[in-house]
Amino acid sequence: MKKITAIVREDRFSAVKDALSDIGYPGMMVTEVKGHGNQKGITEQWRGRTYKTDLIRKMQMEMVVADKDVEKIVQCIVNEAKTGNIGDGKIFINPILDVIRIRTGERGEKAV
Numbered sequence: 001m002k003k004i005t006a007i008v009r010e011d012r013f014s015a016v017k018d019a020l021s022d023i024g025y026p027g028m029m030v031t032e033v034k035g036h037g038n039q040k041g042i043t044e045q046w047r048g049r050t051y052k053t054d055l056i057r058k059m060q061m062e063m064v065v066a067d068k069d070v071e072k073i074v075q076c077i078v079n080e081a082k083t084g085n086i087g088d089g090k091i092f093i094n095p096i097l098d099v100i101r102i103r104t105g106e107r108g109e110k111a112v
Contacts, residue, residue, distance in 0.1 A: 001064055001065065001066060001067065001095070001096040001099060001108070001109060001112065002064070002065060002066075002067060002070050002093050002094065002095060002096060003062060003063070003064050003093070003094045003095075003096050004061075004062070004063050004064075004065060004070065004073055004074065004077075004091065004092070004093055005060065005061070005062050005091070005092040005093075005094070006060070006061045006062075006077045006081070006089065006090070006091045006092075007033065007035075007058050007059070007060050007061075007089045007090050007091075008058060008059055008061070008077070008081040008088070008089040009058060009059075009081065009083070009087065009088065009089060010032075010057055010058065010059055012080060012081045012083070012088075012089075013030075013059040013061075015080045015081075016061070016076075016077055016080040016081050017030075017061070019076050019077075019079070019080045020063075020073065020076055020077070023072065023073075023076055025063065025065065025069070025073055025076075027063060027112075028061045028062060028063040029061070029062045029063070030059060030060070030061050030062075031059070031060045031062075032057065032058075032059060032060075033057075033058050033059070033060045034055040034056065034057055034058070035055055035056065035058065036054060036055060036056055037087075037090070038086060056087065058089060061077075064096055064099060064112050065112065066109050066112065070093060074091055074093070077091060078091070099111040099112055
């Protein structure tokens with residue numbers, strides 16, 4: 001099993017979520033996050049004033065999936081989240097040793 005953590009633009013989140021649901025992966029944990037990478041923030045104007053935003057709002061999605069499904073899910077996220085501009089986000093993939101469903105006590109892929 002693997003844990004996929006994807007950080008995407010706020011405006012692309014709904015498209016990614018819907019696409020994952022369409023291919024059979026509706027379950028995820030979602031967190032609103034702020035941060036910056038190479039983009040290092042953005043400069044905007046409002047009412048004639050210029051200001052810099054160092055931390056950009058993004059959506060973080062986490063899901064634990066079977067090893068065989070990782071590439072399909074990653075491709076789905078990339079296809080829906082990609083705009084071709086800096087700040088599209090990142091995907092991290094980590095191994096998961098075990099999963100336990102508290103209600104039933106099931107373990108492993110049965111619990112996902």
